Amino acid sequence: MSQEVSLSIVGSGGDGAVAAGDIVAMACAGEGLHVIKTEAYGPQIRGGESSCTVRISAEPIFAQAGAIDALVVFTWSDYARFADELALAENVVIFYEEADAPPPDMRGILVPVPFKKIAPHAKNILALGVLAPLLHLPLEGMRSAVKQRFAKKTATVMAGTLAAFDRGIGIAEQLQCVAQTLAYARGTPRLLMSGNEAAAFGALHAGCTFFAGYPITPSSEILHLLSEWLPKMGGTSLQTEDELAALGAVIGASFTGAKAMTATSGPGLSLMAEMLGLSSTAEIPAVIFNVQRGGPSTGIPTKSEQSDLMHALYASHGDTPRVVLAPCDVEDAFHITVDAFNIAEEYQIPVIVLSDQLIAQRRETIEAGALVHDVKRRRLATSIPDYKRYADTPDGVSPMSIPGTADAMYQTNGLEHDESGRPSAMFSVHERMNAKRHRKMEAIGGKYRLFRRFGPERPDVGIICWGSSSGAVREALDILNQGDLRIAAFVPRILAPLPAADLQAFVDSCSEVLVIELSYSRQFHRYLRSQIDLPRAKTDVMARSGGKSLSVTEIACAVRKMLGVEALEEVMA
Amino acid sequence: MSQEVSLSIVGSGGDGAVAAGDIVAMACAGEGLHVIKTEAYGPQIRGGESSCTVRISAEPIFAQAGAIDALVVFTWSDYARFADELALAENVVIFYEEADAPPPDMRGILVPVPFKKIAPHAKNILALGVLAPLLHLPLEGMRSAVKQRFAKKTATVMAGTLAAFDRGIGIAEQLQCVAQTLAYARGTPRLLMSGNEAAAFGALHAGCTFFAGYPITPSSEILHLLSEWLPKMGGTSLQTEDELAALGAVIGASFTGAKAMTATSGPGLSLMAEMLGLSSTAEIPAVIFNVQRGGPSTGIPTKSEQSDLMHALYASHGDTPRVVLAPCDVEDAFHITVDAFNIAEEYQIPVIVLSDQLIAQRRETIEAGALVHDVKRRRLATSIPDYKRYADTPDGVSPMSIPGTADAMYQTNGLEHDESGRPSAMFSVHERMNAKRHRKMEAIGGKYRLFRRFGPERPDVGIICWGSSSGAVREALDILNQGDLRIAAFVPRILAPLPAADLQAFVDSCSEVLVIELSYSRQFHRYLRSQIDLPRAKTDVMARSGGKSLSVTEIACAVRKMLGVEALEEVMA
C-alpha cells in the first residue's frame, strides 16, 4: 500500500492510450485524489506512437510522475520510442499485448494479456479494467469516467466499452501479480484541468472580452476555448492571418477599451516583437500569453523548455518596458492570467505570460474553490478639461480615455511623443517619456511582489528556479529536507520587474545557491546576474536543454553533488 | 589660431544648409584635414528646418563638434529648433540674415549679412564665402568642392554660384570681426564618407553578392548604394516587400552559397526575430546590418541611440546563438562589416552589426589606404561520402555543401535535427545540437577578441562604452588625462561573444568603473553584469536616452563628479 501510484499506457494511434489516461485521471479527480497526467507523442501527425502517464496521490503533488509502478504496452516498438523518457520503478508491473513478445532485456514483472483478442476495439478500456483492481483505483469512478468520456457514443458502443472494462477486472482477479496499490480516503471531487484550460478560464474571469490569435502548438487550446466561450459571454474571438495581426487586433481592441489577449508560442512571440513595442510606447494594455516549447526556431513544438525568457524580457528594439509573469503550475496559470490582465489594465503596459508546454498541456487536479482572484480595472479618463493622454504622474500611469468619450480625444502613435501624444524628436521629451514609461515598472514592482518561497530559513542551499521547474524542485526539497539538509527554494512568478530585493535577501541568506532552468544557454542565470548580486563563489547552475522534463531525482542529485553528499542513500518515496 | 574650428549652418529647406556643410567638409578633406560633419532636421519631410555642423581639425578627431565657433543663421525661428542641440563657443561669431532680427537674449558676436538680397538662390554659398577667409578655410579647395557638388548644373548656374562665393569673400574682407581661425599644414587628401557608405563598401570588399532590404531610416543609404553597385559587380540587390522577406531572401541566397546581407533599423530588426532563429538553427550564414535610431517603437527615426542592444543579443525565442558586432566610427563600419561577413561565413551563423545613426549618417574623413581587410570564406563540403550536414566537430562548424554539389545533398529545417538534418524531438539530440551550435560562439570568442583600449594602465577610472559613444569618450580621455588623472577606456567591438576575459582584466585593473551608454534602461550595463563581475561598489553608470549625442564635456563632467573633482577648472581645448 502506498499513498501514490504512477501508471503509463503506451500505444499507437487508435490504441487509445491517451483516452485511457484521461479516464483514470478523471476518475481519481472524482475521488478527491491528486492527479498529474502527461502525454507524449512521436513525430507522426496521427496514428503514430503515444504515451500517457498518470500520477495519482492521496497527498498534494507538484511534479509529473517519477518512477512508473504499472505500465501497459500495446506494441513494444512504440514503447522503445519513449523508453528514454519513462523511468520504471524497480518492481514495475508491465501488462503487454500477448501477441508481441517483449525485448529480451526488459526488466519488471511482465504480464502478457490478449488485449487484441478480447477487445479489439476497446483495448485501452480493457487495460483499465486490469489495472483498476490491482492498483486499487476507484472502480465506480472509472465507470462514470468512461461514461462521461464516451457520452456521445451510441448505447451499444457504450455497453461494449463497459463490458471490456469488466472483462479487464475479471482478468485481474485471476492474476497472481502484486502491484503497488493506492491507499487513500475519499474526498471532495476536484477539477481536472490543463494549464491552457486554466488560463482560458482566467482570461474569462478577468473580464477579457476580446481574443485574437493564430494557431500554434502548444497554445492552440486557448484559441479553441475562447472561440467557444467568448461569443457566449458577450465577447469576440478572432483567428487572424498571422501573429502580427493577432497582437495588432488586440491592441486595436484594447485602444477602444476592451480587455484583450492573444496566445501563442515561441515563433509567434518572435513575430510580435515590433507590436510589443507599440503597445509599450503607446501605453495600450495587452496580454500576450506565450506557451514555451523547445527552441530555437521551429525546434521541438511538442515539448517543454524555458528558453523564451530572454526574448520575452528583451525583444523589441529600443527601451521597451514590459511585464513578464510565469505561472508555476496549472492552478497558477489561472491566477497569473488574471494578474496579467490586472497589471496590463492598471498600468497600461504589455504583459507577457511565460507558460510552458508542461504546464499548458498536462492535466492536474485543482480545487474548484481556488479559482477566485481579484479583478482590477483601467484608470479611465472621462471628459477631463485640457486632457493630456500621457500626462506625467508619480507612478507613470496617465488616465486613459477610450473612443466614445467626448472631450478627451487624443491622437496617439509609436513615435516618441509629448504629454499630449504629439510626435516629438526632442531629447528632453524623449528622456521624460522614457522615465515616465519606466516608472510604471517601479510601481508594479512595489505592488506585485509575486514569488513563492519553500523550505527552511538560512538554508545550506537555496534553489532559484521558475515556471514549471518549481514543481519538481518543491518535491525535491521534501525529499532532501528529510535528513539534516536545509534546502530552500525561491520561485519568482513575476520576472520583470523581478522582485530583486526579496530575491537578494534570499540569496544573502543562503550558504550556497543553485540556479535551475531548462535553457541550454542559461538564460535565467544570466538574467539573475544582471539584476541581483549572485556571487560566483557560492553559485552553481544546473541548466540543460528542454525536451525532457526535469525530474525530482535530477534535482536531488544536483543538490547532493553540490554539497558533496552524493554517497548518501536515495530517500525517494 | 587654433588647430580646429567648428561651424554650423542653420536654415530651412531650400536654404541649402546641408549642401554648404558638405562643400566645406569636402574641401577640408581635400586638404588632408580631419573632418566630422553632422546634420539635423526638424519633423517636416522637406522644406523644414535643418542644420549642418562641421568640425575641422589639423589633428585626428573622434567626436562630432562640441562648441561652435562660427554660426550661420538664415532664420532665427529655425535656429530656435536646434538651440538645445548646438553648444556655442564663448566667442562664437554669428552671421545672420539681416532681414531677420536676432532674439534679444542672443549672445555671441552678431554680424548681420543681407544673404537674401545679394544671392537669393545661393545664400548658402554666399555664406561659405563669408566664412572661408574668416576661419582660414581653403579657398581653392572650396571652389573645387562647389564645382564637384554642382557638377550636373548648367554653366550659368555654376558661374552664378561661384560668383556668390566670391561675393561672400568680398563681404568678409570688409568685416571687422575676429573668428577662431584654423592653422594647419596641407596633407594627403582624405576620403569623406558616412558609416553607411563605408559599410556598403565593406560589404562589396568582403565579396557580398546578394543584398535584400526594405527601406528604413537611417539605413536606406546602404540599400541605395548596393542597388547601384551590386549589379555592376556581378551581384544582385533586391528590394523586398518587407523585412521578413528581406532576411528570408538573404538566407535563401546564402543557402545556395552567396555571401548575403540585409540592412535595416530597429523596427525592421524587430520583425526579423523569427528569421534570425532560422539562420542560427539551420546554420546558414547571414549578415544583418542594423542602424540604431531612437526607440522604442517608431521612436525618433532620425536620431541616434544605443538601445537595440538587448534585442540584438537576445531576440528570437529559444537558445539562439548569434554574433553581435558594433563599429566605433565610420572607418570601423567598413572593418566591422568585413568581419561580419568573415564570421558569418566561417562559422555559419547570423551576425548582427549594430551601427547607429550617428556613425551611419555623419560624414567623416578617412584615409583611403585604411580600407583594406582580410576576407574569409565558408568551410565548404564537396562530395563527402556519407555526408552529414551537421556533423559534430570540435569547433561546432560542419562543412556546408551548396546546391549544385553532387553527393552532398541534404534536407535542412528549423526543427531540431540530428547530424544529417533529420527532424528529431529527442532530448539527447537536442542537447547535443544545442551544444554544437553554442560551441561555435566559444570558437569565435577565441579568435575574434575585437576591442579597443585607450588610456593608461591601472586607471583611476576605467570607462566601458561601445559604438559611437567611444568617439566622445576617447576625446574626453585626452582632456581628463592632461592633469594627474589616469582615465582609461575599454570599447568592445564584438558584443556577443563578449571578450569577457579581456574586459574582466580591465575591470579588475581599474579603481573605479564607469559604464557609459545611450540607453535609458541601461541595457549595456545590465548585459555587462550578466557576463562579467562588475562590483557594485566601484561601478557607476552614466546612461541616458539618445536623441542628443554624447558630448565630450558630459563625459568629462561625469568622470570628475565620480572622482569628486568637480571643482577642478575645465581644461577644454
Add this chain to the structure above:
Amino acid sequence: MTCDATFTAQDFKTDLKPVWCPGCGDFAVLNSVYRALAELGCKPHETVIVSGIGCSSRLPGNVETYGFNSLHGRALPIATGAKLASPELNVIAVGGDGDGLAIGGNHFMHTARRNVDIAYIMMDNEIYGLTKGQAGPTTPSGDKTKSTLYGNPDPVVDPCALALSFGASWVGRAFSGDVKGSTELMKKAISHHGFAFLNILSPCVTWRGEDQHKELRAKMRPVPAGHDLTNREAALRFTDEADDALTVGVLYDVDRPTLVDQMAAISQRALGPKGQPPLSQFLNAFAPQHIQ
C-alpha cells in the same frame, strides 16, 4: 456609426501642423477628410482613424477624432480589433501605397476578405515618400528611383484590382486634387456597410516631381454612365486602363455580411435559446461527473 451631431470641417482640425512638404497631395486628402466627416455628421469622439507609417500615415494627428498612427503596414489589424471590439465606432484606416501594398499587403487581403466594416483610404503617391523616394508596388515599372537606379524591375499593381480580388465590397478611386470628388467618395466609403477601399492618387511633389499633379488631373475621367456597380469583371476593367486614363468614382459596390455581422450571428448561435450562461459553467467540462 452615429451621424447626427453637427460639427463643421473646422471642428475636425487639430492644432498640429502637418509635416508634409509644400505642395504635397496629402493636404488635399486631409481637407477631404475634414469635409467628409463634417458633411456626414460624424461625431468626432465616436470616430477612430488608424494609420500605419509614412508621410500619409501622419494624417490622424491632424484630425480631431480618436487617432492612432501605428506601425508600418499594420493599420488594418489594429482597425479590425477596434471595430470588432467596439462596433458602434466609426473606424477609418488610412495610409500609403507602400504601407498598404508592400509590408501590409497581407492584412489588406484578409481585412477585405473578411469584409471588416471600415473604410480604408489609401493615399497612393506611387512611391515611398517618408523614406525618401524608393520604388513601391505602385511605382511604374522601369522608373528610376533611389532603390532602382537602373529602372524598377517589378510590374506595377493597381490597388483597386487587388481590393476587388480580395473581396472588398466597395471599391472606389479618387484623385486628391479633386477635393470635391474625393470628399464625395470618402463619404460613400465611410457610409458603406462593409469593407470600403478608396484609392486616392495623391501626388508626392518631392519624389515624383511637380508634374504628377498635372498628369493625374489630365488622365482623370469619371466612371462611365451605365457601369454596373455589382459587376466585378466590369470593375476590374477600370484597373487595367490605357496609360492615359484614370477612371475616378465608385467602381464596385455590393452588400454582403460584414465580419461584425458574422460575429453577432456567432454570438447568437453560441448563446442558443438559453442566453448567457454563468461563467462557472465553463468548469463543467473539467469536473468529474457522477454518471449512473
Add this chain to the structure above:
Amino acid sequence: MTCDATFTAQDFKTDLKPVWCPGCGDFAVLNSVYRALAELGCKPHETVIVSGIGCSSRLPGNVETYGFNSLHGRALPIATGAKLASPELNVIAVGGDGDGLAIGGNHFMHTARRNVDIAYIMMDNEIYGLTKGQAGPTTPSGDKTKSTLYGNPDPVVDPCALALSFGASWVGRAFSGDVKGSTELMKKAISHHGFAFLNILSPCVTWRGEDQHKELRAKMRPVPAGHDLTNREAALRFTDEADDALTVGVLYDVDRPTLVDQMAAISQRALGPKGQPPLSQFLNAFAPQHIQ
C-alpha cells in the same frame, strides 16, 4: 534548370519516413513530385525544394534533392533569394494553404507579381492540418472547425484566383488523388519560364474527414477544350465555379520577363559598355576632386 541526366522516381526518395497520417493526400503529392522530377530529367543536386511549416511542408525531407523546410509562411522569400543568387538552380517551393495564404499571403502576392522563376506547389487541404484542424483561408465558410465552433465566419478564397490577380504567369489546379494528372501539371509548372502556381487539392483525412477524397474526385473535371490559356478573365471563371465542379488542368499560361531576366537586364544597364569596374571606383564619389 539542367534536365539531361537520368534519375528514376526511386532515386528521389530519401530514407526518411513521411510523418503523414495514413490516407493523407500528401503521399500522392510526394509521389507526383518523384515522378515529375524523374520524368523531367532534373538533376537532384541542382534542384532545391523550399517549404514553410505544416504537414505538407514536411515534403522536402522526403525528396533527395537540396531541401529546406523553413518557417511558417516564408518559403517564397527564401526560394526567391535562392533563385536570384543562383539562377542555374531548379527552385521549387511547396507548402500548405494556411502557410501560403494566411501567414504567407503577402509573399505569395509579391513573388507572383515579380514573376520569380520558380514553381510553387500549394498542397491545399482546406484546413490547418499540423496544428490539428483550425479553419484556414480555403476552409469553406460556415464550416465548424476547432477554432470556428459556431461556423467559419470568413469567406473562402480560391488560391488560383489570387495567383491570377497577383500576376502569376502560369496557374494550374490538380487533385492529388489523380497522380498522373498531378505529375503532368507539376512537370509543366517546373518547366514554365516564370512564376508557376499549382494548387493541388490534397485531402486531410484527419481533420476534413474520410469523404474529402471522394468528394474531390467526383467534382474533378478537365479544362474544357478551346480554353484560351492567355485569357486571364477566362481563367478566372474557373475559380468561381459551382460547388460541384473542380476544373483541373492548366488555367493560364503566358510568357513575360521573370525577375531573373529583369535582374540580368539591370546588370547589363549597370555595367554599360565599359564592363565591370574595379571596386575602387566606388570610392570616387567620396574623394575630393580637384576641379579647375
